[in-house]
Amino acid sequence: MKRKAFLAAFPHTLPIFAGFWFLGLAYGILMHSAGFSFWYPMFMSMTIFGGSLEFIAVRLLLSPFAPLQTLVVSLLVQARHLFYGIAMLDRFRGMGWKKPYLIFGMCDETFSINYTADIPPDVDRGWFMVFVTLLNQFYWVSGATLGGLAGGLLQFNTKGLSFVMTAMFTVIFQEQLKKEKQKTTAAVGLGCSLVCLLLFGPDSFMIPTMVSILAVLLLLRNKLEKEEI
Numbered sequence: 001m002k003r004k005a006f007l008a009a010f011p012h013t014l015p016i017f018a019g020f021w022f023l024g025l026a027y028g029i030l031m032h033s034a035g036f037s038f039w040y041p042m043f044m045s046m047t048i049f050g051g052s053l054e055f056i057a058v059r060l061l062l063s064p065f066a067p068l069q070t071l072v073v074s075l076l077v078q079a080r081h082l083f084y085g086i087a088m089l090d091r092f093r094g095m096g097w098k099k100p101y102l103i104f105g106m107c108d109e110t111f112s113i114n115y116t117a118d119i120p121p122d123v124d125r126g127w128f129m130v131f132v133t134l135l136n137q138f139y140w141v142s143g144a145t146l147g148g149l150a151g152g153l154l155q156f157n158t159k160g161l162s163f164v165m166t167a168m169f170t171v172i173f174q175e176q177l178k179k180e181k182q183k184t185t186a187a188v189g190l191g192c193s194l195v196c197l198l199l200f201g202p203d204s205f206m207i208p209t210m211v212s213i214l215a216v217l218l219l220l221r222n223k224l225e226k227e228e229i
Contacts, residue, residue, distance in 0.1 A: 193209050
């Protein structure tokens with residue numbers, strides 16, 4: 001059962017592997033350049049496991065002690081996970097001991113796979129999601145650790161490297177769009193994102209976008225449910 005679930009999950013995580021290793025290496029190198037040993041990126045990637053927040057944490061660790069500011073920044077950066085959690089309520093029901101780890105390890109990429117993947121009927125859904133989560137975390141932790149170890153040996157400009165993840169999400173969105181029978185939800189997502197981007201700017205549009213998407217989808221809930229029938 002576990003072997004079959006692992007073999008089904010592994011191919012879905014290969015695109016994540018490419019993105020996570022590049023970004024993980026960049027993060028480890030950044031931590032080394034800031035004066036931290038490889039233990040920092042290794043344990044931070046294990047326990048925080050939030051790419052954006054971990055990059056921000058480098059600056060926070062070098063700043064004067066400000067726990068309240070750190071808490072607020074962390075909540076704002078990771079607030080989108082609230083919506084991921086709501087979307088996964090039904091899928092995590094009945095998972096038993098697997099549920100706490102699935103919640104902890106639900107990063108953006110893992111959510112995308114576990115929410116959209118077509119899991120074969122003969123594969124255990126719980127173990128499939130556990131292996132997706134575990135593999136993605138392993139990619140990130142190993143990349144960050146290697147980056148921290150190799151930071152003193154490698155010297156290159158990492159500017160623009162984060163676009164790897166943007167490109168990956170674009171591909172995931174396109175694949176999901178092909179599977180959808182009706183395109184209303186995709187249009188809502190794109191429309192709300194564009195409007196919030198214009199209103200709030202690239203640095204502050206994420207949370208308003210999530211809130212507006214949730215509000216519009218709730219308003220259109222009955223219509224969307226009828227279209228799926």
